[in-house]
Amino acid sequence: xxxxxxxxxxxxxxxxxxxxxxxxxxxxxxxxxxxxxxxxxxxxxxxxxxxxxxxxxxxxxxxxxxxxxxxxxxxxxxxxxxxxxxxxxxxxxxxxxxxxxxxxxxxxxxxxxxxxxxxxxxxxxxxxxxxxxxxxxxxxxxxxxxxxxxxxxxxxxxxxxxxxxxxxxxxxxxxxxxxxxxxxxxxxxxxxxxxxxxxxxxxxxxxxxxxxxxxxxxxxxxxxxxxxxxxxxxxxxxxxxxxxxxxxxxxxxxxxxxxxxxxxxxxxxxxxxxxxxxxxxxxxxxxxxxxxxxxxxxxxxxxxxxxxxxxxxxxxxxxxxxxxxxxxxxxxxxxxxxxxxxxxxxxxxxxxxxxxxxxxxxxxxxxxxxxxxxxxxxxxxxxxxxxxxxxxxxxxxxxxxxxxxxxxxxxxxxxxxxxxxxxxxxxxxxxxxxxxxxxxxxxxxxxxxxxxxxxxxxxxxxxxxxxxxxxxxxxxxxxxxxxxxxxxxxxxxxxxxxxxxxxxxxxxxxxxxxxxxxxxxxxxxxxxxxxxxxxxxxxxxxxxxxxxxxxxxxxxxxxx
DNA sequence: CAGGCGTTGCTGGA
DNA sequence: TCCAGCAACGCCTG
Numbered sequence: 215x216x217x218x219x220x221x222x223x224x225x226x227x228x229x230x231x232x233x234x235x236x237x238x239x240x241x242x243x244x245x246x247x248x249x250x251x252x253x254x255x256x257x258x259x260x261x262x263x264x265x266x267x268x269x270x271x272x273x274x275x276x277x278x279x280x281x282x283x284x285x286x287x288x289x290x291x292x293x294x295x296x297x298x299x300x301x302x303x304x305x306x307x308x309x310x311x312x313x314x315x316x317x318x319x320x321x322x323x324x325x326x327x328x329x330x331x332x333x334x335x336x337x338x339x340x341x342x343x344x345x346x347x348x349x350x351x352x353x354x355x356x357x358x359x360x361x362x363x364x365x366x367x368x369x370x371x372x373x374x375x376x377x378x379x380x381x382x383x384x385x386x387x388x389x390x391x392x393x394x395x396x397x398x399x400x401x402x403x404x405x406x407x408x409x410x411x412x413x414x415x416x417x418x419x420x421x422x423x424x425x426x427x428x429x430x431x432x433x434x435x436x437x438x439x440x441x442x443x444x445x446x447x448x449x450x451x452x453x454x455x456x457x458x459x460x461x462x463x464x465x466x467x468x469x470x471x472x473x474x475x476x477x478x479x480x481x482x483x484x485x486x487x488x489x490x491x492x493x494x495x496x497x498x499x500x501x502x503x504x505x506x507x508x509x510x511x512x513x514x515x516x517x518x519x520x521x522x523x524x525x526x527x528x529x530x531x532x533x534x535x536x537x538x539x540x541x542x543x544x545x546x547x548x549x550x551x552x553x554x555x556x557x558x559x560x561x562x563x564x565x566x567x568x569x570x571x572x573x574x575x576x577x578x579x580x581x582x583x584x585x586x587x588x589x590x591x592x593x594x595x596x597x598x599x600x601x602x603x604x605x606x607x608x609x610x611x612x613x614x615x616x617x618x619x620x621x622x623x624x625x626x627x628x629x630x631x632x633x634x635x636x637x638x639x640x641x642x643x644x645x646x647x648x649x650x651x652x653x654x655x656x657x658x659x660x661x662x663x664x665x666x667x668x669x670x671x672x673x674x675x676x677x678x679x680x681x682x683x684x685x686x687x688x689x690x691x692x693x694x695x696x697x698x699x700x701x702x703x704x705x706x707x708x709x710x711x712x713x714x715x716x717x718x719x720x721x722x723x724x725x726x727x728x729x730x731x732x733x734x735x736x737x738x739x740x741x742x743x744x745x746x747x748x749x750x751x752x753x754x755x756x757x758x759x760x761x762x763x764x765x766x767x768x769x770x771x772x773x774x
Numbered sequence: 775c776a777g778g779c780g781t782t783g784c785t786g787g788a
Numbered sequence: 789t790c791c792a793g794c795a796a797c798g799c800c801t802g
Binding site (some may be wrong): 395396397478479480481482526527528529532533536599600603607650651652654655656657658661662 | 779780781782783784785
Binding site (some may be wrong): 394395397398646649650651652653654655725728729732736 | 794795796797798799800
């Protein structure tokens with residue numbers, strides 16, 4: 215069981231007391247996974263306390279980092295290039311910052327639990343320290359590692375520091391079940407125990423790294439050394455990984471008191487890409503380059519200085535609490551990343567349609583607003599939150615009825631900030647599978663973007679083939695007369711695809727399907743089996759066939 | 775068991 | 789910029 219939320223007073227004194235002359239003959243291993251930072255890092259501070267030598271380790275898991283030529287985009291089996299590069303940049307920065315305080319990062323390669331077992335043995339480690347992690351992958355891995363370590367008599371310290379609250383505390387407070395709404399989460403969570411005190415400053419000293427013996431250690435590898443072709447000329451994410459970059463970004467964001475105080479998430483402009491409407495601190499929180507607790511305190515300091523400010527859920531602080539909420543539900547819900555056997559997930563007869571999925575994934579839906587967002591995802595690994603809503607809604611409950619798990623996989627791979635708990639939660643939210651159920655509220659792939667960017671600058675940037683399309687057709691280029699298409703050097707159906715569905719009829723069908731699927735879920739109290747879903751899908755396909763001639767005619771008319 | 779409420783819908787009108 | 793009307797869900801609270 216993870217220890218309860220941190221005692222910050224302990225952390226404040228920890229380093230000054232870690233005096234090398236008082237050495238007790240112990241070696242510590244600090245295992246970095248997330249939490250790639252020196253500030254507010256209780257596991258690292260504990261490792262430093264009273265140790266002769268501290269071995270800061272990062273293990274490169276080939277499963278996560280080796281190139282996979284069969285993946286749909288360049289990268290490994292699980293991550294696209296942007297996120298792999300972001301991670302390497304974060305590690306280089308960590309190594310740099312460790313070197314400034316007399317240490318360094320030791321990079322090893324292999325299955326993490328095997329690598330660590332060897333290290334514990336070779337370096338005669340007495341304390342193994344690593345941040346507690348709620349993800350199923352780490353839960354399983356950490357169990358293995360803890361078993362190895364305990365058998366070898368190694369002390370384990372695994373504090374909760376990736377989140378502000380300990381998800382386990384919240385779940386216990388709620389009678390063993392995670393809260394299912396933001397408001398009930400807020401009530402349960404209250405204020406962090408350390409809200410009125412200040413968390414510790416950055417570490418200024420670490421015990422040296424001991425002899426590495428026979429363990430194969432290296433510097434942080436480059437993309438090339440990992441086997442990736444990393445062409446400079448490719449458009450890549452403008453966001454650079456690392457703690458230094460995170461703190462710089464944080465300071466820039468919070469230096470504008472008024473902006474912090476008036477932040478209202480739903481009012482941001484998703485089409486603003488040169489100057490994003492949000493902080494873009496999410497990738498740094500994901501990898502723990504930025505401490506969520508430090509961020510929380512910084513926002514609080516700003517709010518104390520201003521007359522009035524926005525409140526959760528829309529405020530900046532509210533965004534951090536969304537993260538906490540989703541981490542808590544994800545930790546307390548078995549099979550959180552799937553529809554089947556997931557108690558909080560509505561059972562919907564989704565399609566497993568590869569053609570539709572690929573059209574969406576590869577920015578070929580024929581809806582410029584949707585496709586531009588998907589190009590930004592591929593190139594930058596980041597889009598505004600509302601842009602994510604639009605494409606997720608379009609793929610699932612709004613238009614295509616493709617399974618949310620298929621969209622989730624694409625986001626998980628390509629986003630630099632993809633986070634297991636938050637990504638799955640948001641896909642369930644947007645697909646009306648959990649948390650949010652108003653399936654009649656559908657984002658229009660045409661008019662939603664128009665509200666913010668009537669001239670279509672965002673579309674023109676990410677879809678250059680449409681750059682000369684007149685404003686009045688930029689969101690619906692298939693309605694442009696032939697001569698306009700010729701003049702814009704963009705023939706619809708040749709230079710840019712025709713729309714993959716007619717939004718009006720597709721969204722109407724989606725609402726009908728959801729009406730029936732919800733009814734079935736209600737009647738069976740959520741226990742819908744595969745047979746039930748099949749029936750529903752069959753029934754619905756009949757409706758689709760009946761409506762097809764009509765919608766085909768309409769489509770033809772639209773396309774001309 | 776009913777009523778209030780929910781981070782971010784759309785259209786059309788003032 | 790704000791509003792009503794649209795159609796209407798489940799969760800939480802009393």
